[in-house]
Amino acid sequence: MTPEEFRAAAHTLVDWVADHRSRIPSLPVASQVKPGEIRDALPTHAPEQPEPLADVLADLDRIIVPGITQTQHPGFYGWFPSNAGLASLLGDIASGGVAGLGITWQSAPALTEVEQVVTEWLRELCGLAPEWKGAIQDTASTGTLVAMIAGRERASELSEHGAGLQAVAQPLVAYTSPQAHSSVPKAVLLAGFGSENLRFVDVDPVAYAMLPDALAAAMAADVAAGKRPAIVVAALGTTGTTAFDPVAEIVEIASEYGAWVHVDAAMAGSAMLLPECRHLFAGIDGADSIGWNPHKWMGTILDCSLLYVRDVDHLVRCMSTTPSYLRSAVDDDVVQYKDWGIPLGRRFRALKLWFQLRLDGVEAIRARLRRDLANAQWLADAVAAEPDWRVLAPVDLQTVCLRHEPPGLHGEALDRHTLAWADAINAGGKAFVSPSLLDGRWMVRVSIGAEATERADVQALWELLRATAASCR
Amino acid sequence: MTPEEFRAAAHTLVDWVADHRSRIPSLPVASQVKPGEIRDALPTHAPEQPEPLADVLADLDRIIVPGITQTQHPGFYGWFPSNAGLASLLGDIASGGVAGLGITWQSAPALTEVEQVVTEWLRELCGLAPEWKGAIQDTASTGTLVAMIAGRERASELSEHGAGLQAVAQPLVAYTSPQAHSSVPKAVLLAGFGSENLRFVDVDPVAYAMLPDALAAAMAADVAAGKRPAIVVAALGTTGTTAFDPVAEIVEIASEYGAWVHVDAAMAGSAMLLPECRHLFAGIDGADSIGWNPHKWMGTILDCSLLYVRDVDHLVRCMSTTPSYLRSAVDDDVVQYKDWGIPLGRRFRALKLWFQLRLDGVEAIRARLRRDLANAQWLADAVAAEPDWRVLAPVDLQTVCLRHEPPGLHGEALDRHTLAWADAINAGGKAFVSPSLLDGRWMVRVSIGAEATERADVQALWELLRATAASCR
Numbered sequence: 001m002t003p004e005e006f007r008a009a010a011h012t013l014v015d016w017v018a019d020h021r022s023r024i025p026s027l028p029v030a031s032q033v034k035p036g037e038i039r040d041a042l043p044t045h046a047p048e049q050p051e052p053l054a055d056v057l058a059d060l061d062r063i064i065v066p067g068i069t070q071t072q073h074p075g076f077y078g079w080f081p082s083n084a085g086l087a088s089l090l091g092d093i094a095s096g097g098v099a100g101l102g103i104t105w106q107s108a109p110a111l112t113e114v115e116q117v118v119t120e121w122l123r124e125l126c127g128l129a130p131e132w133k134g135a136i137q138d139t140a141s142t143g144t145l146v147a148m149i150a151g152r153e154r155a156s157e158l159s160e161h162g163a164g165l166q167a168v169a170q171p172l173v174a175y176t177s178p179q180a181h182s183s184v185p186k187a188v189l190l191a192g193f194g195s196e197n198l199r200f201v202d203v204d205p206v207a208y209a210m211l212p213d214a215l216a217a218a219m220a221a222d223v224a225a226g227k228r229p230a231i232v233v234a235a236l237g238t239t240g241t242t243a244f245d246p247v248a249e250i251v252e253i254a255s256e257y258g259a260w261v262h263v264d265a266a267m268a269g270s271a272m273l274l275p276e277c278r279h280l281f282a283g284i285d286g287a288d289s290i291g292w293n294p295h296k297w298m299g300t301i302l303d304c305s306l307l308y309v310r311d312v313d314h315l316v317r318c319m320s321t322t323p324s325y326l327r328s329a330v331d332d333d334v335v336q337y338k339d340w341g342i343p344l345g346r347r348f349r350a351l352k353l354w355f356q357l358r359l360d361g362v363e364a365i366r367a368r369l370r371r372d373l374a375n376a377q378w379l380a381d382a383v384a385a386e387p388d389w390r391v392l393a394p395v396d397l398q399t400v401c402l403r404h405e406p407p408g409l410h411g412e413a414l415d416r417h418t419l420a421w422a423d424a425i426n427a428g429g430k431a432f433v434s435p436s437l438l439d440g441r442w443m444v445r446v447s448i449g450a451e452a453t454e455r456a457d458v459q460a461l462w463e464l465l466r467a468t469a470a471s472c473r
Numbered sequence: 474m475t476p477e478e479f480r481a482a483a484h485t486l487v488d489w490v491a492d493h494r495s496r497i498p499s500l501p502v503a504s505q506v507k508p509g510e511i512r513d514a515l516p517t518h519a520p521e522q523p524e525p526l527a528d529v530l531a532d533l534d535r536i537i538v539p540g541i542t543q544t545q546h547p548g549f550y551g552w553f554p555s556n557a558g559l560a561s562l563l564g565d566i567a568s569g570g571v572a573g574l575g576i577t578w579q580s581a582p583a584l585t586e587v588e589q590v591v592t593e594w595l596r597e598l599c600g601l602a603p604e605w606k607g608a609i610q611d612t613a614s615t616g617t618l619v620a621m622i623a624g625r626e627r628a629s630e631l632s633e634h635g636a637g638l639q640a641v642a643q644p645l646v647a648y649t650s651p652q653a654h655s656s657v658p659k660a661v662l663l664a665g666f667g668s669e670n671l672r673f674v675d676v677d678p679v680a681y682a683m684l685p686d687a688l689a690a691a692m693a694a695d696v697a698a699g700k701r702p703a704i705v706v707a708a709l710g711t712t713g714t715t716a717f718d719p720v721a722e723i724v725e726i727a728s729e730y731g732a733w734v735h736v737d738a739a740m741a742g743s744a745m746l747l748p749e750c751r752h753l754f755a756g757i758d759g760a761d762s763i764g765w766n767p768h769k770w771m772g773t774i775l776d777c778s779l780l781y782v783r784d785v786d787h788l789v790r791c792m793s794t795t796p797s798y799l800r801s802a803v804d805d806d807v808v809q810y811k812d813w814g815i816p817l818g819r820r821f822r823a824l825k826l827w828f829q830l831r832l833d834g835v836e837a838i839r840a841r842l843r844r845d846l847a848n849a850q851w852l853a854d855a856v857a858a859e860p861d862w863r864v865l866a867p868v869d870l871q872t873v874c875l876r877h878e879p880p881g882l883h884g885e886a887l888d889r890h891t892l893a894w895a896d897a898i899n900a901g902g903k904a905f906v907s908p909s910l911l912d913g914r915w916m917v918r919v920s921i922g923a924e925a926t927e928r929a930d931v932q933a934l935w936e937l938l939r940a941t942a943a944s945c946r
Contacts, residue, residue: 001833006559007491009832013563014487017570018480031582035806038586046594050834053563056827064571064824067583071574079580079798082818084572086479090486090526096565096774097490098537099557101544107552109504110540113511121519138611139816149663164667165638166645182794183817190622190792190815192665194637239798295818301569302820319663321655324910325552325712325918333508342663342815343612344656345555345768347775351537354529359482360474361523423802437797445798 009053016057020065021072021086025452028429029073031066038067074452075431077461080239080267081372081398081449083299091355092301095348102346104326105334112335115350118357119306122294125362126272129285132308135340136349140266141183143291143307144233146319146341148174148187150289150309151231151260153318160318165192172230173197173222177210177245179238181264187233197227205439207394208243210234216253229257236281237268240436240445241393241401244268248283261287266305268397270297273366274373280396297372297398297449298365300352307341315340372398372449375458379446382462389466392443399447401438404469411441418442421465421472428468431461482526489530493538494545494559498925501902502546504539511540547925548904550934553712553740554845554871554922556772564828565774568821575819577799578807585808588823591830592779595767598835599745602758605781608813609822613739614656616764616780617706619792619814621647621660623762623782624704624733626791633791638665645703646695648672650683650718652711654737660706670700678912680867681716683707689726702730709754710741713909713918714866714874717741721756734760739778741870743770746839747846753869770845770871770922771838773825780814788813845871845922848931852919855935862939865916872920874911877942884914891915894938894945901941904934 001009041063071082100108119134137143153160155172165172174188178200188198199222202214219229232254234245247263254261263284269292271277284290290308294300309315320339322331338344357365380395383402392401409417422435422444434445446465448458474482514536544555573581592607610616626633628645638645647661651673661671672695675687692702705727707718720736727734736757742765744750757763763781767773782788793812795804811817830838853868856875865874882890895908895917907918919938921931 001559001563003491003494003559006494006563007488009563010487010490010566011484013566013570014483015480017483017566018476020570021476021479031579033582035578035582035803036586038583039590042587042590046591046598046830046835048834048836050837051831053832056831060567060571064583064587067581067586068571068573069580071580072572079574079576082572082574084569086474086476089566089569090474090479090482092569093483093486093490093562093566094533096557096562097486097493098533098541099545099555099774100541101552101555101775103552105508106504107542107544108540109506109508110511110537113509113540114515114537117512117515118519120517125519139818141816141818145815152665159667160662160665161668163644163669164662165665166641166667166670168639171636171639181817182796182799186792186794189633189637192625192633192638194632194639195634196636197639239796301572302574302818303816319659321659323655323712324915325907326655330508342618343614343776344654345612345614345775357519358524358529359526361521362519363521364523434798442797 012053016060024070024072025074027070027073029070029075029432030426030429031069033067038063069432072450072452074450074454074457075461076450077446077448078432078434080447081297082295082302083297083451084301085299085356085360085451087359088300088352088356090359091352094355095351098348100348102348103338103344104328105330105336106328108348111346111348111350112337114354115337116335118350118353121357122306123308127275127278128308131310133312134306134308135337137305137307137341138303140264140291140293140305141186142342143305144183144262144264145187145190146307147260147262147289147291148191148231150315150318151262152191154260154314155228155230155258158317170226170228171197173199173227174231175199175201175215175218175229176233177201177203177235177238179203179208179240179243180233180235181239181266184233184264203243208238208241210245210250212246212249212253215250219253219257223257229254229259231260231262233262233264234287236263236265237397240438242268242397242399243393244280244396247287251283251286263287263290265290265292267293267296269293270369271397274369294353297369299451300356304349304352368451375453375455376400376448378455379448379458379462392438398449399445401443401445403443406473415442417472418444421469424468424472425464431464485526489533497543497545498547500543500546502543502548502905503899503902504542506540511536542905545923545925547923547927547930548934549923550919550921551905551907553920554770555768555775556770556924557774558772558829558833558924560832561773561825561829563832564825567828568824571821573821575821576811576817577801578803578809579801581821584821584823585810587827588810589808591823591826594830595779596781600748600751601781604783606785607779607781608810610778610780610814611776612778613737613764613766614659615815616778617656617735617737618660618663619780620733620735620762620764621664621704623788623791624735625664627733627787628701628703628731631790643699643701644670646670646672646700647704648674648688648691648702649706650674650676650708650711652676652681652713652716653706653708654712654739657706657737676716681711681714683718683723685719685722685726688723692726692730696730702727702732704733704735706735706737707760709736709738710870713911715741715870715872716866717753717869720760724756724759736760736763738763738765740766740769742766743842744870747842767826770842772924773829777822777825841924848926848928849873849921851928852921852931852935865911871922872918874916874918876916879946888915890945891917894942897941897945898937904937
């Protein structure tokens, strides 16, 4: 395709995008398609000859859009916010237009240095200490795995440059909260620790935050058994209830054993932009690495996850490769992001952040986050004031964990009721919520923070929740 | 940013992209900026208030573009082709517009099922057996790490669900070619094997392909020493010289020990689209996993790397997580790509392939690949016919490894000459080539395959190489 063909097609396409984004409030939130329906609608073989753009765009409307759960919908309260802000989409388009290949500094100096600058901007905006250095990863899952490997290598004195994990004198152990995101145990397994060397440390029964005493006891028991505490993943903003593990105390305990502390703030990290929320992160500067996702609440379009580390030299020792074909004369003077993570080739993702921060401005981003916090407090207050409804966990951020508990309903019968009304909400197309287990019982997470969600939407949701739960009795 | 604000800005931006892509031939290929120059040109703090789009676009021209090594330039012969085809860029824009969140099938059924369809289209186009199932990864580095973990877990009987690599009875060993990409040893280290358990198997001195006898001997020696061969990474199209390891023989040897065979065809995989090149891949269907990158020679915009596996159930056992908040009623009936790799959240990358294949058509893609093969043969013939110039490795694909060897120049003096003229080429801005080590001596890789590169460009390059090398004497 030539630049002029692209020009014509792209003008048509961006109109399609603008039209599509405008109509999202009129679409069902959750995709209603059945398994295999989309596959069956597509040809079995690739086309030998070019097809017109109009046909492709028609298929977007006919096949693709109905197959998307609309995370940009004002009624989207599922999982966590996944805002795909349009200013950042412009940055992503620019990234594709510029076509930078990030394999070394030399291959695209701007790709490297803009990433240094925007991660530094965000470090400062988050109130993190100057020694943190950031890089963009695709997701927090990957960032957590990178941290897991960094922790493994520090505890094993760079065993990867010897016999690896296959001859460790003291087996390494990883610690996290049972409320941590599923990517944390996954990273433990992928990094080779083995599930037997993963400890889920108890949390308190009210705030669902890790109990420091339980962590200290677990570590002491492991040491007594000849094992070595290697890493703790503290969740700041757990997936279930946005609980905040006490990172200051965790850092203190971990430091006794030289264990790496990784902070998983994938969702909640955006709240560091608000000074009034910083108390939730007290002690974070003592950790060894921090991951958080602008591509969630802050609204940078997927994928854009930040990983900050303090000891970059150690990370590079774990991750570095320098084949002859990638050497250049300036290698000692520049950052080589290939050595800060898994992939060699990197997209120019920093442009997404650069465009978003410049075109939206930080003040507007903060205002939106504050709007969401207020909406969540409003909903929590409304739920708490309503007979037979309960808020199940502290609402420190924008997620309200709730349950309709009509008299006489307990145990599995209550579970059936919860899932029935949540499924009815999701099938109705006006809103989408995520049922989740808490203390072994189903509850419903209402995670406020879609860019389009205003107070009126949350009020309408609350009406819908009550009406639907009542009708499912 | 509202959809209408996006509409206005996006029209301006896509014109910028079309204009930029048109002017690339007039830009220097290699970025000429100095370390720190771009960082110094940017503000120290993020903007509190919105800035106009015009300012951002002006900075793209003033700061970003000069900081990019232009891989889309007709004079780009560095590393490997990294084509950012404009049809696939349209797909990427559509992906951002649609804003699909790929965490489960339920979150975006279309994202999952289009990925199933396009990976199946490409499987068929590549002549691979029907049992291969594909998924999109960001890069081959990541795909190789996933394969490494899959091989580790098969050889250790899912040790990750026990004590991990920390209590293996027989240490696991990985094998590859010294000509393999740097991501292969990196994956071995990241997966916890340790460098002591990585074997670089000898290659033959002419074709630089792995010697099967050497592999068999290495495996036998490891078994005799109480170790267990776990995985072989066969490079089909090595980074240095695009050598093809003999995968059929490697599969046969590996099968004696039950070792996983991963094929790294990151660059060369595109050649499977050409039936006349399939002989280079003979035996590939016996492997356990294959990685190749449409984002290189085929021209899909970064990032789009394919990982095919035969035993998907095993991969899922290694990678699966099913927290309650991600469960849905259809989980048993659908593919969950989160369990085929590291990240949970996935972009709708399949649209890049879908747009490219539909808007360009496969026939045009094949024609371009054939053009590049013919151009490489032309250059190889010209070099071979010229006194004092040598082609150093078989030209099976589109990369010509060459050296100017004037009489009397040997050893380090020859190295200095090689690097001097290569650096002069790259500093001149008309072309970009990658010096690389082969048998301990510097040579120059001319990797043909930028979408814009025609025969006349290659002829001009050959003039430039001779003139520059002569002037560096």
